[in-house]
Amino acid sequence: MSEQELKYPGVNADPTIVGTALATRGLHKEFGGVAAVDQLTLDVPTGSFFGLVGPNGAGKTTTLSMVTGLLRPDSGHAYIAGHDVWADPVGAKTRMGVLPDGLRLFERLSGMELLTYLGRFRGMPLDQVTSRATELLKVLDLTDAGDKVVADYSTGMRKKVTLAAALLHSPRVLLLDEPLEAVDPVSARVIRHVLTRYTTGGGTVIFSSHVMALVEELCTHVAVMAHGRLAAVGTLAEVRGAAASLDDAFMHLVGADDRGSGGLEWLRSSSA
Amino acid sequence: MVALFVSLKWHLLTGRIRTASPVKRAGTVAGLVLVVLLAAAAAFGLGMLRQFPTYAVTTGALLLASQLVAWMLTPLIAFGVDETLDPHRFALLPLRRGDLLRGLTVSAMIGWLPVANLVVLVGVAVMISPTWGVLPVALICMALQLLMIVGLSRAASTALADLMATRRGRDLGMFVGFGVFLLYFAASLGLGQVSSGSGLGVGVSTAGRILAWTPPGALARIPTLVHDGDLGLAAVLLLVALAGIVGGYLWWASALRRSMESGPSTTESSSLAGDHDFGPAGAGTVRVVATRDRLLVWRDPMRRLPWLMVMVFIVLWPFLVVRGHGSLFAVAFGALMTGTQVGNQFGVDGSGMWLHLVAIGDRTRARGEMLGHLVVVLIPGSVLVIAGVVLHAVIRDDVAWVPAALGVCLAGLIGSAGVAAYMSAAKPYAMPQTRTSMFASAAPQHKSRSLVVALSVLLGGLALALPAVVGAVLTVAVAPAWGWVGLVLGPAVAAALAWNLVQRGSTRYFEQGPEIFAAVRIGDRS
Numbered sequence: 001m002s003e004q005e006l007k008y009p010g011v012n013a014d015p016t017i018v019g020t021a022l023a024t025r026g027l028h029k030e031f032g033g034v035a036a037v038d039q040l041t042l043d044v045p046t047g048s049f050f051g052l053v054g055p056n057g058a059g060k061t062t063t064l065s066m067v068t069g070l071l072r073p074d075s076g077h078a079y080i081a082g083h084d085v086w087a088d089p090v091g092a093k094t095r096m097g098v099l100p101d102g103l104r105l106f107e108r109l110s111g112m113e114l115l116t117y118l119g120r121f122r123g124m125p126l127d128q129v130t131s132r133a134t135e136l137l138k139v140l141d142l143t144d145a146g147d148k149v150v151a152d153y154s155t156g157m158r159k160k161v162t163l164a165a166a167l168l169h170s171p172r173v174l175l176l177d178e179p180l181e182a183v184d185p186v187s188a189r190v191i192r193h194v195l196t197r198y199t200t201g202g203g204t205v206i207f208s209s210h211v212m213a214l215v216e217e218l219c220t221h222v223a224v225m226a227h228g229r230l231a232a233v234g235t236l237a238e239v240r241g242a243a244a245s246l247d248d249a250f251m252h253l254v255g256a257d258d259r260g261s262g263g264l265e266w267l268r269s270s271s272a
Numbered sequence: 273m274v275a276l277f278v279s280l281k282w283h284l285l286t287g288r289i290r291t292a293s294p295v296k297r298a299g300t301v302a303g304l305v306l307v308v309l310l311a312a313a314a315a316f317g318l319g320m321l322r323q324f325p326t327y328a329v330t331t332g333a334l335l336l337a338s339q340l341v342a343w344m345l346t347p348l349i350a351f352g353v354d355e356t357l358d359p360h361r362f363a364l365l366p367l368r369r370g371d372l373l374r375g376l377t378v379s380a381m382i383g384w385l386p387v388a389n390l391v392v393l394v395g396v397a398v399m400i401s402p403t404w405g406v407l408p409v410a411l412i413c414m415a416l417q418l419l420m421i422v423g424l425s426r427a428a429s430t431a432l433a434d435l436m437a438t439r440r441g442r443d444l445g446m447f448v449g450f451g452v453f454l455l456y457f458a459a460s461l462g463l464g465q466v467s468s469g470s471g472l473g474v475g476v477s478t479a480g481r482i483l484a485w486t487p488p489g490a491l492a493r494i495p496t497l498v499h500d501g502d503l504g505l506a507a508v509l510l511l512v513a514l515a516g517i518v519g520g521y522l523w524w525a526s527a528l529r530r531s532m533e534s535g536p537s538t539t540e541s542s543s544l545a546g547d548h549d550f551g552p553a554g555a556g557t558v559r560v561v562a563t564r565d566r567l568l569v570w571r572d573p574m575r576r577l578p579w580l581m582v583m584v585f586i587v588l589w590p591f592l593v594v595r596g597h598g599s600l601f602a603v604a605f606g607a608l609m610t611g612t613q614v615g616n617q618f619g620v621d622g623s624g625m626w627l628h629l630v631a632i633g634d635r636t637r638a639r640g641e642m643l644g645h646l647v648v649v650l651i652p653g654s655v656l657v658i659a660g661v662v663l664h665a666v667i668r669d670d671v672a673w674v675p676a677a678l679g680v681c682l683a684g685l686i687g688s689a690g691v692a693a694y695m696s697a698a699k700p701y702a703m704p705q706t707r708t709s710m711f712a713s714a715a716p717q718h719k720s721r722s723l724v725v726a727l728s729v730l731l732g733g734l735a736l737a738l739p740a741v742v743g744a745v746l747t748v749a750v751a752p753a754w755g756w757v758g759l760v761l762g763p764a765v766a767a768a769l770a771w772n773l774v775q776r777g778s779t780r781y782f783e784q785g786p787e788i789f790a791a792v793r794i795g796d797r798s
Binding site for chain 1: 547548549550551552553555557560561564567568571572621622623624626627628629630631632633634637641705785786787789790793796
């Protein structure tokens with residue numbers, strides 16, 4: 001399904017309308033004259049588990065960076081629960097939780113200290129921060145590691161403690177960039193479980209991923225990005241269409257059906 | 273195989289120059305030529321010392337031993353600067369250990385630092401040759417010295433490669449850097465005392481005599497012994513030197529075997545940090561941020577070592593530059609340096625800055641963060657500066673000048689802290705986030721930017737302290753009472769101006785947060 005054929009909110013819908021967790025309108029960003037995100041207009045319904053998929057360089061991270069206030073767009077707008085991220089940052093930032101990919105944390109704080117600090121930095125009461133942080137660490141299976149410095153955490157532990165930080169202030173929308181990338185199976189399962197519980201409780205999860213099986217398993221809605229634009233967007237069933245799997249549909253949408261075939265005949269005559 | 277390693281090292285060395293702009297390329301080449309010229313000047317100076325045979329051998333032994341220590345410490349301070357130092361990079365290549373040793377030995381001698389060392393060694397050879405006839409012997413000794421420092425430094429770096437790949441190893445590297453910094457001060461003090469013939473100078477001379485029996489010291493003595501016809505002792509010392517060289521290469525070979533057969537551990541034991549409330553229940557942003565910074569100063573060597581350096585500048589440095597009355601005014605430089613600790617506050621967090629950025633929605637919180645960074649420097653900084661001034665006043669009997677000196681120092685501290693806070697937002701620069709060296713304070717792309725910031729903070733801080741400086745001049749030239757005027761007026765004016773700069777800086781931070789973030793996150797890849 002193309003962007004113009006959306007059945008839910010739609011490109012011309014009011015971005016501040018109730019029921020829209022994230023809306024972008026003509027979001028655009030160029031690097032060195034090349035559009036990384038090209039006039040992106042997107043609506044994410046409240047309560048959905050929304051997967052943002054695309055090949056490397058499709059513009060997923062750039063999009064998430066712009067809607068979380070970490071990267072200024074060249075033009076266009078982004079709204080979180082009806083609040084313009086750039087014009088009303090207080091309204092938007094109190095309603096979003098963020099888990100970026102590959103960024104550092106305050107490495108010399110322990111997991112518990114990191115959560116306590118971030119909660120207090122946001123102005124939350126100390127007792128509330130302490131009780132929520134303790135509970136989050138327990139649910140995310142980090143209680144034993146809670147008093148160790150983040151610098152010594154594994155990738156899975158770092159993702160989990162960042163997720164805890166994103167959830168600490170009880171936001172309405174979670175924006176996660178590759179939350180399960182390079183995460184061990186046990187941690188991945190814990191993260192998936194927590195995210196599912198979050199959406200069941202009315203929260204909205206928007207996450208980027210390369211792993212189609214994961215998106216197919218978790219998501220209610222999907223947007224496929226390629227070359228900074230939306231190649232398709234809709235419910236999982238709509239985007240998958242007649243294809244056997246989301247993976248097949250994705251390959252077709254990004255024009256990668258025949259990639260990896262041809263050439264390499266010399267491999268058959270390997271001398272090893 | 274040796275040619276391949278030489279080619280690899282050459283490409284690593286010239287890679288950055290090749291990709292630089294013509295202006296930067298010309299600057300780099302000019303800088304390298306300057307280094308070699310300086311080394312040549314040093315070599316010439318050392319050569320002149322041969323006219324004083326009594327000092328030549330002792331100086332030679334000290335120099336060669338120091339050179340060996342420097343080469344062995346360099347990988348600890350700057351591991352990662354030379355990619356060929358890391359043996360794990362070669363682990364999967366089909367290479368015999370002998371080939372690797374030969375290749376790495378030759379490649380270690382290629383570069384601007386080895387060239388500068390070689391030039392200095394030629395100077396040492398001239399210095400320790402009583403006559404031109406024994407110069408060939410001295411040159412052979414220097415060749416052996418070069419072989420020894422390469423072998424031992426490579427052995428040390430290979431043995432420490434696993435450690436340096438860990439957080440603790442990098443922390444250790446930072447402390448070694450501080451040790452070198454302290455040694456510099458001790459050496460400066462020591463050399464100053466040698467000329468005055470005091471007890472410390474005698475100690476240095478004794479150290480020279482002891483070092484004469486170590487491998488580098490032995491190499492420094494051999495030419496004189498050959499000249500004097502004492503060939504027996506010369507042979508013994510040659511054996512001592514050769515034992516050092518062979519021992520170094522055996523150590524290197526053994527470390528290389530261990531290192532290539534085992535990778536660094538990915539499950540290092542973790543440090544316990546505990547938990548922290550970041551201030552009482554009602555604490556605001558300023559207090560919470562300041563408490564975090566204070567905690568990190570204790571835990572993070574990257575933040576702690578600058579404070580140790582500042583203490584050296586406040587307590588020791590004035591003794592070096594002012595050898596009599598008035599050293600308390602020299603504390604002002606340490607005060608200015610203390611203010612620089614507020615500098616580049618976003619670069620220090622690196623890409624971790626995102627944690628603040630996604631939570632800051634208004635100017636008030638942005639200002640709170642900036643003030644938090646400022647407070648954690650101003651409070652302990654003021655205590656240090658006051659203690660430094662009082663200490664120097666008591667030791668030098670300059671108590672009458674204390675108010676004036678305090679005025680200058682506190683105004684300088686507040687002024688430079690204010691400028692540093694503003695510059696953090698106006699000209700942020702990336703800092704390498706996994707650095708091993710306390711001297712690598714800016715990412716390569718931002719070296720010049722960090723220099724501009726450092727100069728702006730020092731000069732700006734001084735400018736903001738001008739009323740106090742005038743008070744100090746009047747104190748010395750007219751009457752001590754002017755010191756009280758400087759003490760009251762100087763810090764007050766500096767504080768007012770610094771407050772204004774913090775307001776401007778926090779507004780800029782709030783408005784330009786994403787751009788600052790884009791600049792400082794480069795440090796993750798440096």
